[in-house]
Amino acid sequence: xxxxxxxxxxxxxxxxxxxxxxxxxxxxxxxxxxxxxxxxxxxxxxxxxxxxxxxxxxxxxxxxxxxxxxxxxxxxxxxxxxxxxxxxxxxxxxxxxxxxxxxxxxxxxxxxxxxxxxxxxxxxxxxxxxxxxxxxxxxxxxxxxxxxxxxxxxxxxxxxxxxxxxxxxxxxxxxxxxxxxxxxxxxxxxxxxxxxxxxxxxxxxxxxxxxxxxxxxxxxxxxxxxxxxx
Amino acid sequence: xxxxxxxxxxxxxxxxxxxxxxxxxxxxxxxxxxxxxxxxxxxxxxxxxxxxxxxxxxxxxxxxxxxxxxxxxxxxxxxxxxxxxxxxxxxxxxxxxxxxxxxxxxxxxxxxxxxxxxxxxxxxxxxxxxxxxxxxxxxxxxxxxxxxxxxxxxxxxxxxxxxxxxxxxxxxxxxxxxxxxxxxxxxxxxxxxxxxxxxxxxxxxxxxxxxxxxxxxxxxxxxxxxxxxx
Amino acid sequence: xxxxxxxxxxxxxxxxxxxxxxxxxxxxxxxxxxxxxxxxxxxxxxxxxxxxxxxxxxxxxxxxxxxxxxxxxxxxxxxxxxxxxxxxxxxxxxxxxxxxxxxxxxxxxxxxxxxxxxxxxxxxxxxxxxxxxxxxxxxxxxxxxxxxxxxxxxxxxxxxxxxxxxxxxxxxxxxxxxxxxxxxxxxxxxxxxxxxxxxxxxxxxxxxxxxxxxxxxxxxxx
Amino acid sequence: xxxxxxxxxxxxxxxxxxxxxxxxxxxxxxxxxxxxxxxxxxxxxxxxxxxxxxxxxxxxxxxxxxxxxxxxxxxxxxxxxxxxxxxxxxxxxxxxxxxxxxxxxxxxxxxxxxxxxxxxxxxxxxxxxxxxxxxxxxxxxxxxxxxxxxxxxxxxxxxxxxxxxxxxxxxxxxxxxxxxxxxxxxxxxxxxxxxxxxxxxxxxxxxxxxxxxxxxxxxxxx
Numbered sequence: 001x002x003x004x005x006x007x008x009x010x011x012x013x014x015x016x017x018x019x020x021x022x023x024x025x026x027x028x029x030x031x032x033x034x035x036x037x038x039x040x041x042x043x044x045x046x047x048x049x050x051x052x053x054x055x056x057x058x059x060x061x062x063x064x065x066x067x068x069x070x071x072x073x074x075x076x077x078x079x080x081x082x083x084x085x086x087x088x089x090x091x092x093x094x095x096x097x098x099x100x101x102x103x104x105x106x107x108x109x110x111x112x113x114x115x116x117x118x119x120x121x122x123x124x125x126x127x128x129x130x131x132x133x134x135x136x137x138x139x140x141x142x143x144x145x146x147x148x149x150x151x152x153x154x155x156x157x158x159x160x161x162x163x164x165x166x167x168x169x170x171x172x173x174x175x176x177x178x179x180x181x182x183x184x185x186x187x188x189x190x191x192x193x194x195x196x197x198x199x200x201x202x203x204x205x206x207x208x209x210x211x212x213x214x215x216x217x218x219x220x221x222x223x224x225x226x227x228x229x230x
Numbered sequence: 231x232x233x234x235x236x237x238x239x240x241x242x243x244x245x246x247x248x249x250x251x252x253x254x255x256x257x258x259x260x261x262x263x264x265x266x267x268x269x270x271x272x273x274x275x276x277x278x279x280x281x282x283x284x285x286x287x288x289x290x291x292x293x294x295x296x297x298x299x300x301x302x303x304x305x306x307x308x309x310x311x312x313x314x315x316x317x318x319x320x321x322x323x324x325x326x327x328x329x330x331x332x333x334x335x336x337x338x339x340x341x342x343x344x345x346x347x348x349x350x351x352x353x354x355x356x357x358x359x360x361x362x363x364x365x366x367x368x369x370x371x372x373x374x375x376x377x378x379x380x381x382x383x384x385x386x387x388x389x390x391x392x393x394x395x396x397x398x399x400x401x402x403x404x405x406x407x408x409x410x411x412x413x414x415x416x417x418x419x420x421x422x423x424x425x426x427x428x429x430x431x432x433x434x435x436x437x438x439x440x441x442x443x444x445x446x447x448x449x450x451x452x453x454x455x456x457x458x459x460x
Numbered sequence: 461x462x463x464x465x466x467x468x469x470x471x472x473x474x475x476x477x478x479x480x481x482x483x484x485x486x487x488x489x490x491x492x493x494x495x496x497x498x499x500x501x502x503x504x505x506x507x508x509x510x511x512x513x514x515x516x517x518x519x520x521x522x523x524x525x526x527x528x529x530x531x532x533x534x535x536x537x538x539x540x541x542x543x544x545x546x547x548x549x550x551x552x553x554x555x556x557x558x559x560x561x562x563x564x565x566x567x568x569x570x571x572x573x574x575x576x577x578x579x580x581x582x583x584x585x586x587x588x589x590x591x592x593x594x595x596x597x598x599x600x601x602x603x604x605x606x607x608x609x610x611x612x613x614x615x616x617x618x619x620x621x622x623x624x625x626x627x628x629x630x631x632x633x634x635x636x637x638x639x640x641x642x643x644x645x646x647x648x649x650x651x652x653x654x655x656x657x658x659x660x661x662x663x664x665x666x667x668x669x670x671x672x673x674x675x676x677x678x679x680x681x682x
Numbered sequence: 683x684x685x686x687x688x689x690x691x692x693x694x695x696x697x698x699x700x701x702x703x704x705x706x707x708x709x710x711x712x713x714x715x716x717x718x719x720x721x722x723x724x725x726x727x728x729x730x731x732x733x734x735x736x737x738x739x740x741x742x743x744x745x746x747x748x749x750x751x752x753x754x755x756x757x758x759x760x761x762x763x764x765x766x767x768x769x770x771x772x773x774x775x776x777x778x779x780x781x782x783x784x785x786x787x788x789x790x791x792x793x794x795x796x797x798x799x800x801x802x803x804x805x806x807x808x809x810x811x812x813x814x815x816x817x818x819x820x821x822x823x824x825x826x827x828x829x830x831x832x833x834x835x836x837x838x839x840x841x842x843x844x845x846x847x848x849x850x851x852x853x854x855x856x857x858x859x860x861x862x863x864x865x866x867x868x869x870x871x872x873x874x875x876x877x878x879x880x881x882x883x884x885x886x887x888x889x890x891x892x893x894x895x896x897x898x899x900x901x902x903x904x
Binding site: 364 | 731732733734749750751752753754756757758760761763769770771772773775776777779780799804809810811812813814815816817818821822847848849850851
């Protein structure tokens with residue numbers, strides 16, 4: 001097993017080109033690669049497609065201006081958002097109304113499962129969630145199926161060019177451990193992108209994360225970035 | 231949150247009636263509820279359908295006669311086996327040839343995913359594994375589908391009356407932690423049965439398993455059994 | 461009934477639906493008041509979409525478990541894990557929800573109808589919030605209970621057929637309001653309990669769907 | 683070539699397929715010899731079906747990490763986790779396999795054909811072993827490489843069309859034997875390397891499928 005390259009947040013952000021599709025782990029930016037986000041803002045990377053549970057927060061837990069990917073939206077760097085909830089970032093609705101931002105909403109479990117399906121090599125997801133709702137018209141919905149008398153939607157797997165993880169501890173081989181509610185979408189996103197970058201609060205020696213307690217396996221991680229300690 | 235009832239292995243075994251469908255976690259009986267198995271052998275519970283990766287071992291790691299569910303097979307208590315590999319238990323092939331034991335083989339990832347699908351409320355599994363093989367004739371295969379030019383089999387979810395987990399530590403609320411390779415099918419099986427019994431080596435106080443490191447959540451476990459410490 | 465008492469009254473009645481050890485998900489607003497009214501001996505496992513199996517209280521700054529950057533709730537506020545709870549990833553967590561491992565979810569409605577269809581996530585043309593985990597919960601929880609004020613500004617919210625985009629169809633099993641308890645059956649809405657402050661006719665007038673009155677109609681206050 | 687040298691020769695050639703950090707799954711028998719021949723600076727992540735991401739060596743009784751009741755391999759023998767590895771559940775583990783996170787799998791064959799179809803799990807009428815994780819690995823690994831003796835008791839194992847039940851179709855990318863290296867292409871089998879102990883005609887005679895010889899045919903021994 002080999003050590004994974006450690007990049008600065010700025011170096012990581014530079015890897016992401018205009019027009020890239022990027023998964024961001026995090027739930028209202030808890031468990032999000034916020035240091036890389038800040039560098040993307042500085043770079044002004046354009047026309048991004050974001051895949052995330054939500055669009056972060058306009059105000060952070062201690063009053064910070066912008067918290068997580070909300071800043072990319074406010075800075076008009078995003079052309080499309082695939083998310084489950086954007087109510088904490090009114091700017092999303094605003095830009096959508098203005099016609100400059102495409103928004104695809106999916107149920108939270110469906111988004112997680114479609115990402116997992118991609119990472120796990122499955123052809124799609126058969127879920128009862130969304131039947132008889134607007135989700136039937138989603139670009140990710142392939143149609144309705146009846147199985148044993150119950151209706152299901154067949155949803156398509158979701159893949160990205162990059163997945164940016166927001167982890168707590170990451171060892172030198174890329175094994176990650178998430179504190180509290182940081183885990184959320186990070187573990188599935190780590191399997192569903194061409195390039196996976198794990199931002200962490202602490203780079204720790206191999207062995208500090210017990211083999212039984214690894215949350216994201218080093219084999220899924222391509223690069224490590226040390227972010228801010230909170 | 232409430233404490234889960236602690237049963238003896240004998241009490242747990244008595245809950246399982248003749249003809250029951252029972253999932254056994256474990257891989258060659260590592261991570262298997264072996265104490266409950268021994269009591270099922272004593273009781274002579276009949277006509278069981280077993281769902282497991284394999285059928286255990288005729289000989290244990292230190293020369294024990296029978297290790298895990300192999301003994302149920304040898305004792306003619308099983309009418310059907312759903313598994314991925316039965317080569318370490320030649321008795322299975324023998325009884326199958328004699329026509330007394332039905333055997334359904336599935337690829338290992340497919341078995342895991344079909345169990346997960348049931349526990350996760352999904353309508354089925356779309357997997358590329360098994361295309362153009364005998365799996366197309368499996369009773370769990372609903373047919374072949376072409377998605378974006380690639381062929382997939384649609385496999386049915388798998389459910390059981392009972393799931394018997396073989397865990398290392400289990401706290402009083404039923405949260406489980408698996409050592410080493412014990413985890414295998416246990417985590418998905420814990421979600422896919424009407425009644426879930428966690429056999430463990432050690433019952434530990436709540437809090438000993440860190441909230442971030444719980445492998446099977448207490449909300450999925452109905453009963454706890456303290457088995458042998460190895 | 462005073463306006464201020466209504467929510468507490470509904471939450472109190474909702475609490476009677478629960479038994480010890482139930483795994484429940486509580487929507488925002490009124491449903492979060494339910495735990496305050498649980499009978500003695502009833503402890504719940506509060507399931508949180510964000511990834512807490514058995515969520516605890518919301519700690520304030522200065523509390524030992526206050527950790528607003530690592531442990532938050534679905535609103536982004538500091539949260540905690542209860543004694544014996546665990547943290548979980550989103551795919552596994554919603555697997556538990558869809559898989560029927562959550563006993564009940566309590567949530568409000570913009571509209572609910574006699575078929576148990578529920579609309580509570582969007583008003584077209586107004587701001588775009590997103591469904592979050594609501595659709596998953598309505599479909600996945602074994603028991604989906606709407607708890608809300610019976611009307612909105614005097615207009616019925618309980619209808620023959622929802623007009624707003626649905627959150628889920630055929631999901632609601634029971635509706636609990638300050639006026640009554642309605643069960644959703646194959647034959648439409650059946651009133652099983654009534655708040656003695658109201659008459660059956662008053663309930664019917666406030667409801668835009670036919671109501672069958674149960675033979676053994678009970679009082680909500682017992 | 684001496685019979686005893688054949689396996690080592692094949693394993694040595696297989697080792698050249700690998701680069702530092704590759705995630706590989708090694709079938710039983712010959713493939714497990716590959717790590718012994720890795721060039722300096724090439725370390726692999728050995729992926730084990732049973733639930734070890736980066737498996738280590740097989741400890742003997744008395745070794746500190748000998749734990750035959752808790753850490754075993756797919757044959758039930760004591761195993762261990764490598765430095766920096768982790769344990770994983772079966773659903774997640776096979777997700778990684780199907781999802782293309784394993785760079786290569788090396789395995790033997792009963793039969794393999796010019797379309798890359800592979801049969802290696804069952805001979806009907808003989809004992810019933812089960813496919814275990816073989817089907818998943820053949821389909822899921824980015825690179826599925828068959829490594830085996832070219833013939834079985836003098837009979838070709840490389841065919842126009844497999845006759846035994848398949849493990850997976852169109853999965854094999856390369857066949858490495860003691861005679862040659864064959865790539866499976868859209869136009870059938872292409873020989874890119876040959877063991878100088880054999881002639882092209884000898885290879886063709888031992889193979890029951892047409893072989894195209896690459897323009898720049900190389901020696902397997904370089």
